[in-house]
């Protein structure tokens with residue numbers, strides 16, 4: 001599918017850094033942007049910018065962990081505006097704390113709901129009508145932390161590894177049905193979530209730069225979009241090396257409490 005045929009694009013986490021940059025990157029006359037988040041004020045600002053670029057905007061403002069509401073909403077949107085591209089981008093992060101005391105379990109469960117469960121719920125709601133139409137595109141935002149678990153963020157790493165595996169499986173399943181699925185694995189990108197994350201942040205990108213790369217490579221239907229070079233190669237190697245060595249390397253790099 002070429003970018004020209006994109007008409008309706010649904011982006012979650014659109015009030016955040018990467019999501020709002022993606023919304024602005026796709027905003028153009030003839031495009032319907034369906035933007036989801038909880039922060040109404042931020043979403044309205046993003047919507048205003050996108051409308052100024054000629055896009056029509058529909059907002060969805062509710063907690064993404066409400067699965068029945070989420071799936072009914074996706075169904076409703078798709079009924080009136082068939083979704084060409086779904087970008088499941090919402091996310092949150094927690095960490096083990098400055099002294100390595102550990103993650104709070106209630107927060108860890110919440111994180112899994114936001115990062116993994118909601119991503120799967122979104123995709124599963126979009127797949128049915130896309131299959132019936134015989135086309136569609138789904139991008140799932142994972143992270144380079146999905147290649148090898150970072151000691152400072154165990155639950156986050158697990159959620160992003162889950163998103164990666166889910167997306168790869170969907171791609172294999174859905175390609176014969178005309179649905180393109182991409183797993184996006186960003187490195188460090190300027191955002192509130194990134195600011196709050198402990199540890200070194202090498203090769204930090206702006207959200208605008210990340211959005212431009214994601215948009216360009218989605219148009220080429222890449223199975224995986226990972227950046228920046230060389231952090232993507234380095235984290236890929238961590239997954240290939242014996243884990244004892246990878247854990248040592250992460251420790252030397254400062255990824256410890």
Ligand SMILES: NC(=O)c1ccc[n+]([C@@H]2O[C@H](COP(=O)([O-])OP(=O)(O)OC[C@H]3O[C@@H](n4cnc5c(N)ncnc54)[C@H](OP(=O)(O)O)[C@@H]3O)[C@@H](O)[C@H]2O)c1
Nearest residue numbers: 013015016017018037038039064090091143188189191193
């Ligand atoms: N920034 C990085 O360095 C980095 C690196 C790798 C991967 N990522 C991934 O990129 C994605 C976007 O992150 P970001 O950096 O742009 O972070 P961000 O600016 O903090 O944005 C997070 C977004 O997720 C939404 N969200 C969180 N919990 C939600 C909930 N319960 N219900 C609905 N929406 C919820 C937020 O919406 P509200 O605030 O409106 O609730 C916000 O729009 C995430 O999946 C993140 O894991 C980021």
